[in-house]
Amino acid sequence: MDNTILKQIKQGDKRAFSLLVDRFQKPLFSYLGKMGLSQAIAEEVAQETFIRAWQAREKFDPARAAVITWLFTIARRLAINEFQRAMHRYERVNNHQSLEEYADEASHASLSNQEQHQLLSYALSKLPVDDRSLVALAYIKEFEFSAISEIENIPVGTVKSRLYRIRQQLKTTLNGGQ
Amino acid sequence: MNKQTNKAFTDSELDELLHISASATPPEHFTQQVMASINALPQTIQNRPTWWQWLALTLGGVPAIMQTLAFMFSAWHVAAIG
Amino acid sequence: MNHIKPRHPLMAAGMSLILPGFGQLYNGMVNRGLLVFMAFTLVTLPLVLWVTFSLPTSMTLALLILTVMINAGIWIYGIVDAWKTAKNNENYILKDWQLPAVYLLIFLSAIFYFVPSMSQYMRTNLVESFSVPSVSMAPSVLQGDILFANKNYNCVGCAQAAKRGDIAIFINPNNRTQYYIKRIVGLPGDRIRIEGHQVMVNSVSLSKGDVDETSNVTVITEKAGNIEYQVQYNRRFNKPLKEFIVPNGEVFVLGDNRNNSKDSRHFGTVPLQDVVGKASQVWMSRSEDGFRWERLGLVLK
Numbered sequence: 410m411d412n413t414i415l416k417q418i419k420q421g422d423k424r425a426f427s428l429l430v431d432r433f434q435k436p437l438f439s440y441l442g443k444m445g446l447s448q449a450i451a452e453e454v455a456q457e458t459f460i461r462a463w464q465a466r467e468k469f470d471p472a473r474a475a476v477i478t479w480l481f482t483i484a485r486r487l488a489i490n491e492f493q494r495a496m497h498r499y500e501r502v503n504n505h506q507s508l509e510e511y512a513d514e515a516s517h518a519s520l521s522n523q524e525q526h527q528l529l530s531y532a533l534s535k536l537p538v539d540d541r542s543l544v545a546l547a548y549i550k551e552f553e554f555s556a557i558s559e560i561e562n563i564p565v566g567t568v569k570s571r572l573y574r575i576r577q578q579l580k581t582t583l584n585g586g587q
Numbered sequence: 588m589n590k591q592t593n594k595a596f597t598d599s600e601l602d603e604l605l606h607i608s609a610s611a612t613p614p615e616h617f618t619q620q621v622m623a624s625i626n627a628l629p630q631t632i633q634n635r636p637t638w639w640q641w642l643a644l645t646l647g648g649v650p651a652i653m654q655t656l657a658f659m660f661s662a663w664h665v666a667a668i669g
Numbered sequence: 670m671n672h673i674k675p676r677h678p679l680m681a682a683g684m685s686l687i688l689p690g691f692g693q694l695y696n697g698m699v700n701r702g703l704l705v706f707m708a709f710t711l712v713t714l715p716l717v718l719w720v721t722f723s724l725p726t727s728m729t730l731a732l733l734i735l736t737v738m739i740n741a742g743i744w745i746y747g748i749v750d751a752w753k754t755a756k757n758n759e760n761y762i763l764k765d766w767q768l769p770a771v772y773l774l775i776f777l778s779a780i781f782y783f784v785p786s787m788s789q790y791m792r793t794n795l796v797e798s799f800s801v802p803s804v805s806m807a808p809s810v811l812q813g814d815i816l817f818a819n820k821n822y823n824c825v826g827c828a829q830a831a832k833r834g835d836i837a838i839f840i841n842p843n844n845r846t847q848y849y850i851k852r853i854v855g856l857p858g859d860r861i862r863i864e865g866h867q868v869m870v871n872s873v874s875l876s877k878g879d880v881d882e883t884s885n886v887t888v889i890t891e892k893a894g895n896i897e898y899q900v901q902y903n904r905r906f907n908k909p910l911k912e913f914i915v916p917n918g919e920v921f922v923l924g925d926n927r928n929n930s931k932d933s934r935h936f937g938t939v940p941l942q943d944v945v946g947k948a949s950q951v952w953m954s955r956s957e958d959g960f961r962w963e964r965l966g967l968v969l970k
Contacts, residue, residue: 423622430621434613442611451611459621460628464760529604548605580601629673629762636680644683647776651687654784658710659740661788662717662733662796663952665815668803668838669847 410476419466426466430459433480436549440481443545444488445534454491458484477551478559485542485560492538532582540575547572674763681755685747688779692751694772697764705747706779710787713740717795721821722828726968729817729950733796794820797946799838799848805924805931806850808888808899810836810969813961815953818946831920831944832856833870834896836969839922840943842936850948851932854893855921857941863910863934866902868923896970900925910934920944 410429417425437458441451461483462469469479533541539561546557547568558565614620657664676696685692689709693702713736720732791797801814810816818838821828831837833853841847855861855870862869866889867876875891882888887902900923907927915921919938924930933939954964 423625426625427618427622430618434617438611438613443605446611448611452614452617455613455617456621456624460624463625464628525604544605548602576598576601579605580598583601629760636677640680644680644687647780648683648687651776651780654780654788655688655744658784658788658791659713659737659744661791662817663737663798664788664792665798665800666792666848668799668801668850669841669844 412471415469415471415476419469421466426463429462429476429480433477436477436551437480437484439549440484440545441488443533443548444538444541445530446488446491450491454484454487457487461487474559475556478556481546481560488542489538528583529579532579535582536575536578540571540578543568543571544575544579673760676755676758676761678752678755681751682748685744685751688776688784689744689747691772691776691779692747693754694775695767696751696754696758697761697767698754701750705743705750709740709743709747710784712743714787714791714795717791718821721795721819726819726949727966729796729819730952730966733817792820794824796820798952799850799948801850803850804929805926806836806852807926807929808901809852809925810850810948810951811954811956811961811964813955814951814964815955816951816969817949819949820946822947823941823944829947831941831947833859833894834892834898834970835894836948837920837922837944838946838948839939840945842939842943848945849922851922851924851930852893852898853920853944854923854933855915855938857915857917857919859915859921860912861910861915861921862912863907865907865909866927869912898925898970900927902927904928908934918942 410432414425414428418429434455437455438451441454442448446454458480462480465483469476533544536544543557543561546552546560552560554565554568558568561568563571681692681695683692684695685705688706690702690704690706693699693705716732716736716739720729724732797818797820799816799818801810801812801816804812819828823829823831823837831853833856835853836850837853838848838850841849854868854875860869860871866887867874868891869875870893875893877890877892877897880887880889885903888899889902891898891900915938919940921933921938923932923934948969950969951964951967954961954967
């Protein structure tokens with residue numbers, strides 16, 4: 410996002426801000442979905458992210474962070490808050506209870522695409538929320554490890570090692586482990 | 588029918604799955620939706636207290652602090668004896 | 670459309686500085702503001718009341734210092750709380766009542782009515798400090814002493830009634846703009862007679878013996894009521910006082926420094942209703958040579 414647009418946004422130019430919304434909505438929704446939020450909740454969180462970004466526009470310093478990092482930091486915090494709402498957790502648990510058996514027996518080759526996706530969602534839901542965020546960020550094409558490290562506020566080395574561990578964990582779950 | 592072997596997920600299969608799965612997508616006209624909410628926000632008056640408010644604070648502050656201190660130390664306020 | 674007016678932390682803190690609880694009002698927190706103000710003002714009163722009513726006199730100084738510290742603590746809490754709340758209130762929506770006139774009304778009534786009234790109440794009814802410029806009560810109370818006087822004294826519902834031996838603060842009968850400090854020696858109905866160095870109350874001499882004569886000063890121990898104290902004379906000859914009876918509603922007072930004191934021997938008995946307080950504890954003492962630290966906290970009897 411080039412500097413003139415950012416400057417205009419900081420000065421209160423709503424049209425410029427709408428360009429930012431256009432540019433970043435897809436990766437944002439991608440991230441929120443991969444985090445495990447349903448479409449409806451993802452929409453709410455995405456909207457709230459942009460609104461908060463607009464309200465905090467004067468505090469954003471382009472020299473200190475890329476706008477995408479800043480934006481996703483907001484989104485991450487909002488998404489984590491969502492998970493701390495009991496209702497949501499309850500919904501998710503319900504969706505995936507039946508899949509436990511599923512994961513045990515079937516060979517992945519026989520699973521349809523949709524079933525594979527559901528299995529993955531299930532596996533993701535078993536992860537702690539910080540790990541989910543890490544994985545979600547890693548698998549959106551916009552992010553380098555350095556950006557992830559900034560958003561998650563952990564060293565780059567830790568990002569890599571945690572990602573490795575998480576992928577191992579996901580594989581285990583998908584292959585019928587606990 | 589062949590017996591299905593339990594083939595485990597490989598790393599690259601996992602990666603592929605993670606890349607394309609579990610995404611949500613922005614609805615049509617999402618940008619318009621967001622901008623509409625922003626327009627509906629309460630107007631921010633990013634103002635700081637005016638000069639006359641600071642003046643009132645300091646001018647009023649002098650007798651006020653004196654009275655507050657006087658109360659705090661009312662037992663210590665010395666009256667003269669003839 | 671609602672207006673967002675972010676709260677400015679320095680303004681909030683400043684308002685709580687000049688009047689405890691005021692900054693909380695600025696932040697829209699009426700309940701907390703009132704509580705801070707009430708804690709600051711009303712917490713002190715019962716504590717001081719307790720001190721003057723039932724605690725031993727020796728604890729007066731310590732407890733009054735404690736109440737000052739509690740007040741200071743509440744005051745500081747109010748300032749810090751106002752600051753922190755304002756800082757976190759980015760999107761504060763102004764409440765309908767937050768108008769300059771409202772702030773002014775609350776400020777004026779607090780500063781020019783409530784707070785001064787409570788100060789006045791404290792001084793008139795509970796504790797007041799007095800500085801002693803005269804030598805008339807030496808050696809018990811010295812020139813340069815600053816003392817607490819218990820005002821919860823000699824009034825309806827008060828802790829103590831006036832009694833013989835009390836060091837009392839009263840209004841100068843001949844000049845009602847002044848306070849005097851002397852010792853009450855005779856109560857209404859007492860027969861008083863003075864002969865030489867002897868003061869006779871109801872035919873009993875106050876002197877307990879213990880005459881101590883050095884160069885020019887004679888120090889005698891006296892006991893009035895239950896209270897024992899030293900008095901001093903620096904003249905051999907003292908004008909005698911023929912026996913008379915203290916009228917109803919009045920008391921007979923004498924300065925301990927008998928030859929340097931204008932008291933009831935000169936201006937007659939003092940109406941009880943003009944006796945406003947009883948000297949209790951010295952909290953500072955200054956002579957020409959500096960501070961008399963040894964007198965700090967001295968309980969006056």
